[in-house]
Amino acid sequence: MSIDTEIKEDVTIMFAGDSGDGIQLAGTQFTDTAALFGNDISTFPNFPAEIRAPQGTLAGVSGFQLHFGSVEMNTPGDALDVLVVMNAAALKANLKSLKKGGIILANSDGFDPKNLKLAKYPEGVNPLKDGSLDAYRIFEIDVTKHTKSALAGSGLGTKEAERSKNMFVLGFIYWMYHRNMDHSIRFIEEKFKKRPELIEANIKVLKAGYNFGETSEAFNSRYEVKAATMPKGTYRGVMGNQATALGLITAAEKSGLTLFYGSYPITPASDVLHELSKHKNFGVKTFQAEDEIAAICAAIGASFGGSLGVTASSGPGIALKTEAIGLALMLELPLVIINVQRGGPSTGMPTKTEQADLLQAVYGRNGEAPVAVVAASTPSDCFKMVFEACRIAIEHMTPVIFLSDGYIANGAEPWRFPKSNEIENIDVRFAREKNKGDKFMPYLRDEKLVRPWAIPGVPGLEHRIGGIEKEDVTGNISYDPDNHEHMVKTRAAKIEKIADFIPLQQIDNGSADAEVLILGWGGTYGALKNATAELVAEGKSVAHAHLKYMHPFPKNLGDLLRNHKHVLIPELNNGQLIKMIRDKFLIDAKGLNKIQGLPFYTADIKNAVNQLLK
Amino acid sequence: MTPKDLVTDQEVRWCPGCGDYSILKQVQTVIPELGLKRENIVFISGIGCSSRFPYYMETYGMHSIHGRATAIASGLKSVRNDLSVWLVTGDGDSMSIGGNHFIHLLRRNFDVNILLFNNEIYGLTKGQYSPTSHEGQITKSSPYGVIDHAFNPVALCLGADATFVARAMDRDPIQLRDVLKRAHLHKGSSVLEIYQNCNVFNDGAFEIFTEKATKKLTTLFVNQGQPLLFGENNNKGIILDGFHARVVDMEQTSANDLWIHDEKDRIKAGILARMFDDPSSEGAMPRPFGVFYAESRPCYEDLLNNQIAEITSKRGKGNLDDILKGNSVWEIQ
Numbered sequence: 012m013s014i015d016t017e018i019k020e021d022v023t024i025m026f027a028g029d030s031g032d033g034i035q036l037a038g039t040q041f042t043d044t045a046a047l048f049g050n051d052i053s054t055f056p057n058f059p060a061e062i063r064a065p066q067g068t069l070a071g072v073s074g075f076q077l078h079f080g081s082v083e084m085n086t087p088g089d090a091l092d093v094l095v096v097m098n099a100a101a102l103k104a105n106l107k108s109l110k111k112g113g114i115i116l117a118n119s120d121g122f123d124p125k126n127l128k129l130a131k132y133p134e135g136v137n138p139l140k141d142g143s144l145d146a147y148r149i150f151e152i153d154v155t156k157h158t159k160s161a162l163a164g165s166g167l168g169t170k171e172a173e174r175s176k177n178m179f180v181l182g183f184i185y186w187m188y189h190r191n192m193d194h195s196i197r198f199i200e201e202k203f204k205k206r207p208e209l210i211e212a213n214i215k216v217l218k219a220g221y222n223f224g225e226t227s228e229a230f231n232s233r234y235e236v237k238a239a240t241m242p243k244g245t246y247r248g249v250m251g252n253q254a255t256a257l258g259l260i261t262a263a264e265k266s267g268l269t270l271f272y273g274s275y276p277i278t279p280a281s282d283v284l285h286e287l288s289k290h291k292n293f294g295v296k297t298f299q300a301e302d303e304i305a306a307i308c309a310a311i312g313a314s315f316g317g318s319l320g321v322t323a324s325s326g327p328g329i330a331l332k333t334e335a336i337g338l339a340l341m342l343e344l345p346l347v348i349i350n351v352q353r354g355g356p357s358t359g360m361p362t363k364t365e366q367a368d369l370l371q372a373v374y375g376r377n378g379e380a381p382v383a384v385v386a387a388s389t390p391s392d393c394f395k396m397v398f399e400a401c402r403i404a405i406e407h408m409t410p411v412i413f414l415s416d417g418y419i420a421n422g423a424e425p426w427r428f429p430k431s432n433e434i435e436n437i438d439v440r441f442a443r444e445k446n447k448g449d450k451f452m453p454y455l456r457d458e459k460l461v462r463p464w465a466i467p468g469v470p471g472l473e474h475r476i477g478g479i480e481k482e483d484v485t486g487n488i489s490y491d492p493d494n495h496e497h498m499v500k501t502r503a504a505k506i507e508k509i510a511d512f513i514p515l516q517q518i519d520n521g522s523a524d525a526e527v528l529i530l531g532w533g534g535t536y537g538a539l540k541n542a543t544a545e546l547v548a549e550g551k552s553v554a555h556a557h558l559k560y561m562h563p564f565p566k567n568l569g570d571l572l573r574n575h576k577h578v579l580i581p582e583l584n585n586g587q588l589i590k591m592i593r594d595k596f597l598i599d600a601k602g603l604n605k606i607q608g609l610p611f612y613t614a615d616i617k618n619a620v621n622q623l624l625k
Numbered sequence: 626m627t628p629k630d631l632v633t634d635q636e637v638r639w640c641p642g643c644g645d646y647s648i649l650k651q652v653q654t655v656i657p658e659l660g661l662k663r664e665n666i667v668f669i670s671g672i673g674c675s676s677r678f679p680y681y682m683e684t685y686g687m688h689s690i691h692g693r694a695t696a697i698a699s700g701l702k703s704v705r706n707d708l709s710v711w712l713v714t715g716d717g718d719s720m721s722i723g724g725n726h727f728i729h730l731l732r733r734n735f736d737v738n739i740l741l742f743n744n745e746i747y748g749l750t751k752g753q754y755s756p757t758s759h760e761g762q763i764t765k766s767s768p769y770g771v772i773d774h775a776f777n778p779v780a781l782c783l784g785a786d787a788t789f790v791a792r793a794m795d796r797d798p799i800q801l802r803d804v805l806k807r808a809h810l811h812k813g814s815s816v817l818e819i820y821q822n823c824n825v826f827n828d829g830a831f832e833i834f835t836e837k838a839t840k841k842l843t844t845l846f847v848n849q850g851q852p853l854l855f856g857e858n859n860n861k862g863i864i865l866d867g868f869h870a871r872v873v874d875m876e877q878t879s880a881n882d883l884w885i886h887d888e889k890d891r892i893k894a895g896i897l898a899r900m901f902d903d904p905s906s907e908g909a910m911p912r913p914f915g916v917f918y919a920e921s922r923p924c925y926e927d928l929l930n931n932q933i934a935e936i937t938s939k940r941g942k943g944n945l946d947d948i949l950k951g952n953s954v955w956e957i958q
Contacts (some may be wrong), residue, residue, distance in 0.1 A: 047955045194953075243958060247951045257949060264945050271704050291936040293943035296929060301729040305696035308726070309691070312669075312700030315687060316708070320700065326789055336692050431945040467685040467708050470664040475633075475679050477688030487635060488680065 014233035016189070016233045021080025023088030025178070027105050027487055028097025028121070029066050030058070030073040033177030039073025039423075040181055046248050046425055049238030050079040051462050053537065054423045055087035057608075058362050067121075067129035072104040081237040082085050085537035087422060089612040095180055097121050097154070097313075102138060111246045114148045116183070118176070120155035123124035125308045150229060154179050161219035165212050175216040182220025189235050191440035192217055204236065242427065249426040251390035251419040252279070253351065255323075256286035258394040260293050262401030263319050271313035273298045273306035278361040279417040280351040282322045287526055303331035307348065311335060314344040317441060317466035319401060323349035325417075326368050328357060330375075336410050337376045338478045343454075343462050345404035349397065352416040352533075354608045363608025364418035366533050367584035372412040373562045373591065379499045381506040383407070384562040386414040388536035391426035393419065396559055399513075402437045407509055408461045414561070418610050419534040438462065449587075453486040459512075516565035520553025521547055527623050528575035530600070532558040535581060542616035553620055558588070569596045577623045579603055581616055626657040633683045638919045639674060644795035644821035648742065649681055651798050652711075655805045659709075666709045667701065674749045675742035675821070692723025695730040695739070696755055696908040699925075702735045705928045709809070710737040717747050719814070720756040720776050728785035733925035734813045740805075741778060741818045759903065764826070779917055780898040782816045789815035790894070791916040795822060795834040796909035800846065800914060807916055813924055833904045834912055843904045847897065847915040852883035855911050863910075870896055870910060886915075901908035 024041070028034045042054050056075040064071035078088035090110045094251055096102040098121030109115065121141055138144055158179045162172040164579045178199075181357040185192055196214055203209040224230055249257075263270035272295065274284045288297040296313075300306035301325055310320035324332065329350045339346040354360030372384045383403050383430040387396040393415055397459055400413040408625055442463035445451045453474040454462050474486060482489035483497055520543045521528075536557050543555035556571065557566070572578050572592070580589040581603035589602045603619040631653045639645045656666065666684035670676035672691035679686030685708075689697050694712045702710055719727045719741055730737070746764060747753040753766035757778065761770040782790045789811040793801040801819065808815035820831040833839045845855045845863070853863035860875050862883045870884065887893055894917045902909035937943075 043953060049955065049957060239957075241957045245950075245954050245956055247954045249951075260948065261945060268705055271700060273700060290943060290948065291933045292940045293945075293948075294937070296933070298700065298703060300696070301725055304693065304727050305699070305729065308693040308696035309700030309703065311689075312697035312702075313704045314700075315697070316701045316705040318704040334690055335693065342687070398865075428949045428951075431949065463809075467667050467705065468664055470662070473664060473684050473686075474686065475668075475682075475686035477679070477686075478690050479688065534863060535645070 014231055016234055016235050019080075019234050019236050021078065021084065021194050022080055022092045022188070022234065022236055023076065023078045023090065023106065024093040024095065024184070025071055025074055025076045025091050026095045027101035027161040029071050029101075030064060031066065032073070032097045033174065034073045034097070035075050037177040037181045038077055040195045040428050041184060041199060042077050042079070043248060044185070044190050044422065045077070045079040047194055047247070048190065050081065050236055051084040051239040051241055052077065052079045052086040052248070052423070052425060054078070055418065056421050065129075066577045067098055067100055067126045069100045069130060072101050074105060079236060081239045083239070083241070084424070085540045086610065089614065093249065094403045095184065095465070097176065097180070099126045099132060103130045103132070103269070109147060111146050112148070112156030114150065115144060116150050116152070116180070118152040118154040118180070120153050128460060130295045135212065152183070152223070157219060157223060158216050161216050161584070162212055164228040165215070166208065167212055172212070174588035175213050178213050178216040179220035179223070180396070182217040186221045187230070189233060192221060228554065241425070244427040246425040246427050248423050249391050249394070249428070250282070250421060250423045251387065251393045251415055252351065252421070254391050254393035254426070254493070255397045255413075255415060255420075256283050256290075258397035259287065259321055259347075259401065260290055260295060261394070261431070261434060262398045262437060263293065263295070264431070265434055266319060266405055266439050268317070268319040268405070268439060269294055269296060271296045271298065271310060271320050272320045273300050273313070273320070275300050275303045275306045275310040275324065275328060277303075277325050277328045279353055280325050280328075280349065281422050282420070283323050283349065283351070296490075296541050303328040304335060306331040307335040307346075307624050310346060311339050311342070311344060314339075314346050315342070315466070317464070319347070319405065320344065321349065321401075323351065324372070325351050325353045325361070326355045329368065329371060329482070333376055336382065337378065337380050340380055340382055341481075342476050343408045345408055346410040347397070347404050347599055348410060348412045349575050350412060350414050351420045352414060357547055360608045362417065364416045364534065364610060365583050365606070365608060366416060366535070367606075368417065369532070369584070369587040370590070372414055373497065378495055379503065381503050382415065382508055383409055383411040383509050386533040386559055386561050387419060388533060388559060390419050390424045392536075392559070394426075398434070403509055403512070405437050405439055406461075406512070407459060407505065408464060410435040416534040416535060441466055442472055443469060453597050454481060455484050456501075459508055460501060510563040510566045513560045514567060515567045516556055516558065516571050518571070519555045519557050520544060522552075523554065523571070524574050525554035526552035526575065527554070527577045527579055527620050528572065529553065529555045529616065529620065530558065530572065530580050530592070531555065532561060532582070535583060538611035538613055539581065539616055541613045542620070545613065546617060546620055551620065551624060561588075564595065572596055572598050572600075577601060579619055579623060581605075581611060581619065583611070626661075626663055628653040628657055630663060631683050632657060633681055635680045637681050638677065640825050642824040643674070644744065644823070645675060645678070645742065647795040647798060647820055648740070648801070648821065649678065650806060651801045652740070653682070655802050655809075657728045658780045659708050659806070659809050665707060666669045668713060669698050670700070670713040670720040671716045672749070673747075673792060674835075675713050675715045676718060678713040684724045692718050692721070693726060695719070695723060695726040698737050699726075699730055699733065699735055702737060702926045703929055706736070712737055712739045714739060714741055716741070716743045716745060716755045716757040716778070720778060720781070724929045728781070731782060731785040731787040731814050731816070734788050734815070734922050735926060736812055736924045738808045738815045739817065741816060742821040743778060743818050744821045744823040744827055745830050746823050748826055752826040755783070777898065777901045778816075778818045780901070781897070783895055783898055783918060787816050787918070788813035788922050789916070789919045790898075791816070792820070792914050793915065794820040794835060796830060797914070811919055813922060843909070843911055845900070845911040847886040847913050847917070849886055849888050849916070852880055852885055854883070855953065865893070868896060870900060870957070872910065888916050891918065891920070
């Protein structure tokens with residue numbers, strides 16, 4: 012039988028199975044291989060909420076979605092071309108995402124009566140057999156059997172042998188997409204360095220999967236996705252949380268300060284802590300605190316001592332840190348607060364994404380308590396924007412909140428990483444001398460309204476700071492009515508002045524006078540970019556601008572918005588940026604809101620724009 | 626440095642007659658004797674009457690938020706082990722709202738000195754009961770008597786594996802100065818509980834320990850290597866009967882049979898800490914003062930710095946370009 016090779020521009024593939032099936036590993040291996048080949052990629056893992064939910068159940072399904080192609084990839088893909096399922100539950104949970112005509116690659120062993128029952132299919136129903144999936148192309152492979160027979164005589168126990176099932180599937184997919192296995196073979200050799208028998212077993216199964224594609228006659232198509240035409244340069248893959256950690260280390264190096272990172276474990280922010288704790292040889296000090304409050308307070312203490320104090324959490328943890336953020340803004344010390352947003356309120360949906368903490372970041376404190384807020388738009392943009400957060404915090408002596416979200420934190424993309432000498436230094440000015448005659452005035456401000464950073468150890472600059480309202484200039488406790496009003500206004504003006512030190516807002520795509528402007532922020536960037544590109548290609552009068560400086564806004568934002576007849580603000584919340592925009596600019600912006608713990612799809616955005624253009 | 630060098634230009638605003646004045650004076654007296662530089666001293670407090678303390682010390686200082694001075698000090702010591710850090714806290718600040726950070730600081734053993742002003746009442750908020758108020762105490766928020774069981778701060782600290790625990794009182798300045806010095810000399814977390822009279826909301830809470838007529842019988846001053854003696858002319862002693870402390874009459878007991886204070890002994894420190902009877906009750910044990918316990922254990926900040934130094938010497942100082950690059954890259958031509 013002849014096997015055709017079809018050329019594809021892009022493919023969205025999902026690996027799904029039990030959380031113990033090694034799905035994430037197979038997914039990342041395929042991703043790395045695709046990236047090394049030169050495809051553009053965008054990925055998103057989808058974990059179950061429980062660490063080890065009962066095997067075979069819907070709650071236990073773990074997924075890894077990868078979008079790769081020869082064109083620019085901005086999202087992990089809306090609909091799947093290929094769905095790889097290790098059991099019945101994985102099929103049931105993800106079938107709705109598969110395109111009509113898409114491929115289902117099913118491990119038939121995962122569709123035995125027990126697994127069908129666990130996936131809550133009615134007695135006697137097997138979707139692979141009953142014709143209900145006729146709209147798709149189904150390929151059944153008994154992965155368990157093939158894996159076991161590949162390992163017959165290897166001396167491995169049944170359990171251990173079965174663990175290599177993911178390698179069989181991976182090998183098969185490599186065959187299907189004309190990819191070589193070198194990268195994964197090297198990976199296996201490294202990972203099982205200390206257990207040579209597992210190196211041999213996993214490579215054997217990987218190759219068995221590949222050869223199965225070659226020799227079995229069940230498959231008549233293979234696909235090829237050519238390398239993408241991306242800007243020239245050296246690339247690596249990066250996940251959002253990893254980029255955040257790298258951005259922090261870079262800011263510490265570029266400011267010459269010690270990075271102190273106080274954190275309490277929380278999904279989906281913990282990976283930043285994991286990454287940073289590996290890099291002690293950069294002098295990074297990670298502190299796993301007893302709670303969220305201690306984490307931020309320790310960071311404040313570190314900043315007081317002259318370090319770069321950083322804390323991170325997700326929504327519920329940020330709520331706990333609120334009082335301390337207020338303290339830091341009264342103390343006017345540098346502090347970076349990272350919020351990797353997740354579905355809320357309360358515990359909400361820890362493993363799902365949402366953008367619902369913007370108003371908390373901008374307004375959520377007692378008293379008149381402005382801080383700067385920035386947001387990242389893609390996984391690699393976390394590097395740039397958390398660096399910006401550090402720069403603003405240090406140069407303007409203020410807490411800065413950096414907003415990321417679960418979608419970009421766990422998502423990955425290729426990153427044309429910068430060279431260290433291309434990154435500008437952050438200007439640190441510790442006070443060395445008295446600033447008013449023979450006295451030191453801790454709240455005497457410069458032209459940016461910034462007070463001096465006088466750290467303990469300098470003779471003559473001894474001073475006291477605290478959360479009680481303080482007298483202008485001296486910093487002494489003051490209950491004077493006029494002074495309080497003056498200080499509240501001054502703290503607000505200081506934050507507003509940051510707008511002089513950030514870039515102006517740019518239009519990402521489309522013309523500056525397009526009829527509809529899509530104004531996005533944060534992790535929705537990819538979906539909005541795709542939708543705009545398609546709409547512009549269709550000749551629609553649409554433009555897209557993506558906000559990264561959330562407070563203060565870029566100085567030209569109002570003028571930019573007023574050039575458009577309609578402003579559409581898509582957000583993964585119930586309408587937060589739209590409130591700020593309407594409040595600040597009195598513009599009749601329209602909202603597009605999705606609150607399902609899921610990212611936007613291109614179609615969501617296009618429909619909303621087409622409605623406005625009607 | 627003289628005590629005067631530690632006085633700020635701020636007017637001290639505690640109520641007239643408050644025990645805090647005495648403590649401030651003893652601290653300002655002791656610090657010049659410690660060989661420290663003023664610029665290397667930091668006082669950090671939370672919220673409460675006592676937490677105004679940093680404003681009156683001409684050193685670096687931070688008056689932070691309720692209960693969090695311990696957490697702030699943890700971050701500061703992590704990056705600045707060169708500083709002498711003193712925490713001023715009260716029974717509400719440290720035992721109630723800041724209880725969590727307090728115990729965790731102790732287990733990590735940051736090298737700081739904690740001055741715990743215990744007045745068994747909330748003063749700043751005008752008279753509610755605190756976690757150290759005694760059962761039955763009548764306060765603004767307990768007009769029918771407190772039903773909460775009180776914390777025993779010394780026992781709590783020992784339970785959290787504190788490496789230095791001592792007790793003093795505002796009205797015994799000589800002993801207070803002595804334990805302040807000891808607290809400073811101890812490398813690690815030192816907790817010094819100071820009985821402090823709130824003459825407005827809980828006046829006389831400790832007078833049974835401070836007044837001449839009762840002090841001799843109700844207090845026991847412990848000194849390293851010395852037998853436990855108290856009473857008029859030390860006419861009473863304490864012996865260890867198994868794990869129980871028992872009061873004996875010195876006319877019928879040899880000094881050789883007495884409990885000899887050993888502040889390195891964790892078990893004995895625990896028994897001492899539990900000598901916490903209501904002092905007015907019949908047959909009450911005397912209340913111990915002095916250093917209950919002192920042990921040497923590595924400090925968190927030293928372990929942190931050592932780990933960084935060790936990893937850096939093994940792997941070499943981090944190179945920014947190397948981690949930006951990561952382990953796997955590809956070229957697009």
